[in-house]
Amino acid sequence: xxxxxxxxxxxxxxxxxxxxxxxxxxxxxxxxxxxxxxxxxxxxxxxxxxxxxxxxxxxxxxxxxxxxxxxxxxxxxxxxxxxxxxxxxxxxxxxxxxxxxxxxxxxxxxxxxxxxxxxxxxxxxxxxxxxxxxxxxxxxxxxxxxxxxxxxxxxxxxxxxxxxxxxxxxxxxxxxxxxxxxxxxxxxxxxxxxxxxxxxxxxxxxxxxxxxxxxxxxxxxxxxxxxxxxxxxxxxxxxxxxxxxxxxxxxxxxxxxxxxxxxxxxxxxxxxxxxxxxxxxxxxxxxxxxxxxxxxxxxxxxxxxxxxxxxxxxxxxxxxxxxxxxxxxxxxxxxxxxxxxxxxxxxxxxxxxxxxxxxxxxxxxxxxxxxxxxxxxxxxxxxxxxxxxxxxxxxxxxxxxxxxxxxxxxxxxxxxxxxxxxxxxxxxxxxxxxxxxxxxxxxxxxxxxxxxxxxxxxxxxxxxxxxxxxxxxxxxxxxxxxxxxxxxxxxxxxxxxxxxxxxxxxxxxxxxxxxxxxxxxxxxxxxxxxxxxxxxxxxxxxxxxxxxxxxxxxxxxxxxxxxxxxxxxxxxxxxxxxxxxxxxxxxxxxxxxxxxxxxxxxxxxxxxxxxxxxxxxxxxxxxxxxxxxxxxxxxxxxxxxxxxxxxxxxxxxxxxxxxxxxxxxxxxxxxxxxxxxxxxxxxxxxxxxxxxxxxxxxxxxxxxxxxxxxxxxxxxxxxxxxxxxxxxxxxxxxxxxxxxxxxxxxxxxxxxxxxxxxxxxxxxxx
Numbered sequence: 001x002x003x004x005x006x007x008x009x010x011x012x013x014x015x016x017x018x019x020x021x022x023x024x025x026x027x028x029x030x031x032x033x034x035x036x037x038x039x040x041x042x043x044x045x046x047x048x049x050x051x052x053x054x055x056x057x058x059x060x061x062x063x064x065x066x067x068x069x070x071x072x073x074x075x076x077x078x079x080x081x082x083x084x085x086x087x088x089x090x091x092x093x094x095x096x097x098x099x100x101x102x103x104x105x106x107x108x109x110x111x112x113x114x115x116x117x118x119x120x121x122x123x124x125x126x127x128x129x130x131x132x133x134x135x136x137x138x139x140x141x142x143x144x145x146x147x148x149x150x151x152x153x154x155x156x157x158x159x160x161x162x163x164x165x166x167x168x169x170x171x172x173x174x175x176x177x178x179x180x181x182x183x184x185x186x187x188x189x190x191x192x193x194x195x196x197x198x199x200x201x202x203x204x205x206x207x208x209x210x211x212x213x214x215x216x217x218x219x220x221x222x223x224x225x226x227x228x229x230x231x232x233x234x235x236x237x238x239x240x241x242x243x244x245x246x247x248x249x250x251x252x253x254x255x256x257x258x259x260x261x262x263x264x265x266x267x268x269x270x271x272x273x274x275x276x277x278x279x280x281x282x283x284x285x286x287x288x289x290x291x292x293x294x295x296x297x298x299x300x301x302x303x304x305x306x307x308x309x310x311x312x313x314x315x316x317x318x319x320x321x322x323x324x325x326x327x328x329x330x331x332x333x334x335x336x337x338x339x340x341x342x343x344x345x346x347x348x349x350x351x352x353x354x355x356x357x358x359x360x361x362x363x364x365x366x367x368x369x370x371x372x373x374x375x376x377x378x379x380x381x382x383x384x385x386x387x388x389x390x391x392x393x394x395x396x397x398x399x400x401x402x403x404x405x406x407x408x409x410x411x412x413x414x415x416x417x418x419x420x421x422x423x424x425x426x427x428x429x430x431x432x433x434x435x436x437x438x439x440x441x442x443x444x445x446x447x448x449x450x451x452x453x454x455x456x457x458x459x460x461x462x463x464x465x466x467x468x469x470x471x472x473x474x475x476x477x478x479x480x481x482x483x484x485x486x487x488x489x490x491x492x493x494x495x496x497x498x499x500x501x502x503x504x505x506x507x508x509x510x511x512x513x514x515x516x517x518x519x520x521x522x523x524x525x526x527x528x529x530x531x532x533x534x535x536x537x538x539x540x541x542x543x544x545x546x547x548x549x550x551x552x553x554x555x556x557x558x559x560x561x562x563x564x565x566x567x568x569x570x571x572x573x574x575x576x577x578x579x580x581x582x583x584x585x586x587x588x589x590x591x592x593x594x595x596x597x598x599x600x601x602x603x604x605x606x607x608x609x610x611x612x613x614x615x616x617x618x619x620x621x622x623x624x625x626x627x628x629x630x631x632x633x634x635x636x637x638x639x640x641x642x643x644x645x646x647x648x649x650x651x652x653x654x655x656x657x658x659x660x661x662x663x664x665x666x667x668x669x670x671x672x673x674x675x676x677x678x679x680x681x682x683x684x685x686x687x688x689x690x691x692x693x694x695x696x697x698x699x700x701x702x703x704x705x706x707x708x709x710x711x712x713x714x715x716x717x718x719x720x721x722x723x724x725x726x727x728x729x730x731x732x733x734x735x736x737x738x739x740x741x742x743x744x745x746x747x748x749x750x751x752x753x754x755x756x757x758x759x760x761x762x763x764x765x766x
Contacts (some may be wrong), residue, residue: 035649053072054295066093072085087105094129140170164196176203231253232250234248269281296319342715346374347387350370350607350756361439368414391404406439433485456486476496492520509529510533522648522685527554528551548567556589559645583602584618587605629670629671632669644678663676676696677710728748733745
């Protein structure tokens with residue numbers, strides 16, 4: 001779009017220049033006389049300004065478009081330019097939801113010249129302001145006012161038609177029929193007359209007023225005998241009434257006048273089917289085909305819709321002969337086989353399609369999407385194994401055949417044999433690097449979307465094989481994100497640093513690296529060293545905000561509380577989306593400084609900014625923690641804050657010692673359960689899963705309010721260890737002992753996920 005706009009701008013500048021050069025060439029004394037073409041320059045400047053304003057509109061910068069249009073409307077313009085610009089101005093206001101201003105502008109355009117082309121567009125835009133809010137009654141009132149105010153005008157014609165249309169949508173059929181009839185009587189030459197006739201016929205038919213419908217059509221036919229559309233309407237009416245013979249005669253009459261009318265020939269064939277004349281129907285439909293593949297495709301679709309499966313199969317086969325590389329033909333042919341119950345033939349057809357469409361990702365993906373319906377499940381396992389064996393043999397016979405090998409790799413992939421799929425694609429890459437890069441990327445994305453951990457191996461393979469720097473950069477970033485989600489912090493950091501060494505690191509990758517260093521490795525010094533160079537670049541607003549938040553958080557973890565607030569306060573006081581996050585971090589700076597009253601005040605501001613996101617929930621939890629732990633002069637709360645501070649700063653041993661000392665010194669304190677939760681998180685971050693489970697079980701044994709969350713943490717550890725039975729047992733315990741807890745929906749979702757994983761594992765076992 002931007003390229004097109006730029007091109008148009010260049011043309012608008014070049015045309016007057018070329019004209020001027022031609023003029024100078026024929027009149028060489030012009031420059032000598034020093035008479036520049038000021039009028040031409042002014043026109044060029046105006047056209048460029050108009051194009052710039054329109055660019056703002058099409059790029060959805062509506063506020064900027066409004067400013068530009070307002071300035072231009074104060075300059076000298078032709079009436080056409082002025083009307084066009086006012087229409088765009090009104091549309092810009094409408095896009096911003098400023099309906100009152102939009103209505104004013106559209107109404108001015110209509111009132112000034114109700115017969116103008118821009119007036120008719122303004123009627124549409126004006127009524128659309130109500131229609132898009134489903135305010136059809138208001139739209140009807142508006143349209144009637146325009147008809148009354150500007151009778152017999154072009155604007156009135158559009159408004160009269162829309163009145164009937166909105167009444168129809170509102171379900172006011174009697175009013176709509178009267179309005180359509182009035183429109184046809186008063187505006188017989190309107191471009192909407194055919195549409196109005198069709199709508200009115202449809203309304204008459206729906207309300208079983210067949211005589212009125214027939215009368216309307218015959219009256220219109222007298223006015224325009226050559227209009228085959230009216231003949232078609234009458235034939236449809238007869239067919240709906242069961243007057244098949246009359247309909248048949250009319251369809252034939254239409255075809256005599258217009259033998260290329262595809263719609264009528266299809267309907268005529270359908271009517272023959274209704275009359276039990278299958279041979280005649282086929283004869284009519286075959287006339288649709290003159291040899292092109294898409295005509296055979298249409299014929300196949302007609303047969304399929306009438307459950308004529310052998311005929312449909314033959315037509316699709318003919319279409320494929322004409323165009324072997326169009327994947328959708330194979331999908332349609334396979335659908336016919338599938339309906340007949342011939343699953344093996346359907347599978348073969350899909351595979352034929354994969355063989356012929358080539359390595360194009362979009363076509364292969366659509367074929368596989370259709371094929372997976374028959375390819376999965378225990379009943380289809382023998383078929384799956386047969387097809388894999390078939391293509392293994394073909395691959396061995398011709399190892400460099402791209403289509404055979406690609407299909408074999410895909411068969412392995414969708415059978416869940418991911419190692420075999422990767423092996424096949426790796427072998428192919430040497431000879432077909434571009435196609436296999438695309439294939440590996442496509443399958444890695446599928447695995448990533450399905451949260452399958454094997455996505456990591458696919459991205460790693462892509463990185464090992466590909467020489468395309470763009471693909472490598474994109475894959476490394478995605479791989480780092482996957483490592484982050486899997487809490488494989490060192491791998492994530494190494495991947496991002498490798499990206500940096502390749503001189504292809506983006507700002508986003510550096511932001512991600514800093515986040516992982518800060519929250520994964522708990523190394524705020526390293527995160528600060530990563531983020532400070534980023535802040536020297538020219539950043540877009542969102543990137544700048546994120547970088548500042550990371551820097552502020554680094555200062556907090558390093559106990560530079562005043563410096564953190566200096567960084568965070570401008571963001572917290574702004575109207576940006578990051579203001580709540582900055583405010584939460586300011587609260588944390590007070591919390592870790594053990595200024596608990598100030599911390600609570602900041603957390604309450606976070607809650608006032610937003611009501612439902614994770615940030616708000618974190619702030620609410622911290623408020624509850626502060627309110628519920630004022631015992632022992634808040635000394636246990638202070639110790640908890642210190643332990644958390646040490647953990648976030650990467651001082652793991654000191655953090656664990658602080659937690660254990662707090663539990664020993666204040667065993668009856670209200671905060672003990674929170675300390676056990678923190679201790680569990682610390683052990684879990686170090687992969688000390690046994691110690692983590694022990695910590696969480698202390699909470700469960702005390703029947704604490706945190707017991708449901710502790711059980712969830714235990715179940716997640718079992719999931720991570722792939723001990724699915726223990727995970728299921730833990731989630732089941734959670735559901736039975738805490739049925740009303742807000743975490744129950746999550747537990748049920750995880751149970752479903754584990755059940756599916758266990759079934760998949762069983763189905764793959766020999």
